[in-house]
Amino acid sequence: MSLTVAELHQLFSSHFSATTDFHFRAPGRVNLIGEHTDYNDGFVLPCAINFDTHVLARKNGLNLIRVVAADYANQVDEIPLDQVIAHHLDYQWANYVRGVVQSLQRQGISLVGCDLAISGNVPQGAGLSSSAALEVALGLTFTTLAEQAMSLSQIALTGQQAENHFVGCNSGIMDQLISAQGQAGNAVLIDCRSLECHAVAMPQELSVVIINSNVKRGLVGSEYNTRRAQCEAGAAHYGVKALRDLDTAAIGNIFDELDDVTARRVRHVVTENARTLAAAKALANDDIRTLSQLMAQSHASMRDDFEITVAPIDYLVSLVDSIIGNRGGVRMTGGGFGGCVVALVPHDLVADVKAQIAANYPEHFGLMADVFVCQPSAGAEIVTQP
Template sequence: MSLTVAELNQLFSAHFKATADYHFRAPGRVNLIGEHTDYNDGFVLPCAIDFDTHVLARKNGLNVIRVIAADYNNQLDEISLETGIEHHADYQWANYVRGVVLSLQRQNIALVGCDLAISGNVPQGAGLSSSAALEVSLGLTLTTLAEQPMSLAQIALTGQQAENHFVGCNSGIMDQLISAQGQQGNAVLIDCRSLECKAFAMPQELAVVIINSNVKRGLVGSEYNTRRKQCEAGAEHYGVKALRDLDIDAIGNIFAELDDVTARRVRHVVTENARTLAAAEALANDDITTLSQLMAESHASMRDDFEITVPPIDYLVSLVHSIIGNRGGVRMTGGGFGGCVVALVPHDMVAEVKAQIAANYPEQTGLVADVFVCQPSAGAEIVAQS
């Protein structure tokens, strides 16, 4: 259970017998379109959301980082800055903290001892990047306390390195970068090769609705890494650095050149990149009909070519689409195998979407979905310092 900032301050003071000097936050995210394209050097179109991880901090004058995790029954971790950093045997959350610390040390950032209290309300295991929000907020915290500021892009890369090389999930850069560089009221088109970000205003007539299927998913040790290897095999076959370097014409005879599974994986990424660029253009033109079609095509491709959806997710997408039609868009979002659906829903239809999900989803699946109506939000920041 996440704490309010006031409650987190109380916990900090009670545990560390001192008052926090800094308050940092970083948001989760939802990806509107562009799935499994990021680690293929491609394009994604996410927005940061108004669900955040908060870190309260102070320097402690010691050579140790002490952390209390409010959302995990106030579990504690201590990380020595004088010895090598190893995985925590019992607490997975602590490995994200340790991974960020190690990644910063490897960049020759001279970290200082500090006390940290962490809490957040980004739903975990739902595909909304609770891990990236944690990594980015920690990167901003630790570099600020060390008085060695980094660009937000470099903080994002640090978080990705922690997740890839310490936690063990080969995620792309999207989650950390949008958490770091989200923009209020906008989706952000990210070129995952150059890290260039371009903001596109979200249509004011549409709400960002996130539906958590409550089909739990975990990317570490899952088929996520398998998909990445399949994409790399496809790029190697075509002699390109990444699948981003291919277009539809280049893969015309793909099923004659690759085995069926690899061919479908490649086709998804190549067509998804094209859809993502087209979706950004549709936003620029306020063309919701085209955006709706592109999101529908994206979901079909994730279901049939990349094979990362599950029946409860497919049902939710079909149900929401039957309500909103081409007045909005709906698709699975996130790494797959459960998690969330993102829907762009006209404000006057949000209540009906919620009601239909509540009435039909449990009967169809035996699960209860959580529905969040979100705002496109700003990225990581120092909220307060004394």
């Protein structure tokens, strides 16, 4: 259970018998369109949301990082800075902390001993990047305390390295980069090869609604890594660095050249890249009808070609679509196999969407869905410092 910032300050004081000097924040994210394109060097269109991970910190004068995790029953971890960083065998959350420490050390950053208290309200296991919010907040924390200048893009890359090489999930750069570079009131079109970010204003008449199906999914050790390997096999077949380098014309005879499964994986990524660029243009032009069509096509591609949706997710998308039509858009968001649906909903239909989900979803699947009405928010920041 997450704490308020005031409660986190109280925990820090009671646990470490000291007051905190620094407060860092990094947000979760929702991806409007562009799924499984990021690790293919492609394009994504996420926005940071007003759900955050908070880290309170102070230097402790020791060669040791001490951490208390408020959201895990105040579990603690200690990380000596003069020893090889090993995996924590019992606490998965601790491996994200250790992974960021290791990644920074391997970049030659000389870290300083510190005490940390961590809490956040980004729903976990829902596809809203609670792990990336933690990694980015920690990267900003450790580099600031060590007085080592590092850009937000570098901090995002550090978080990705921690997740890929220490935690063991081959995620792309999108989650960490939007947590670092989010802009209030905007989605951000990200080129995952160059890391260029372009703000795209969100239409004022639409709410960002996130529906957590409460079908839990874990990406580590799941089908996620399989999908990535299939995409790499497709790129190797075409002799390109990544699927980003193909367009729809290049894959015209794809089913003659690849096995059925790999062909469908490749087709999803190539067409999803095209949809993402078109969606950014539609969003900038306030062309909601086109955006609606692109989000629907994206969901169908994830369902049929990439095969990462599940029945409860497909049902929620269909239900929301029946309410909003072409006045908004709806699709699965995140890595897949559960998690969340994102919908851009006219303000006057938000209550109806909530009511219809509450009335129908539990009856069909025996689950309660959590509905969050979010605001596109700013990225990571130092909230307070001495």
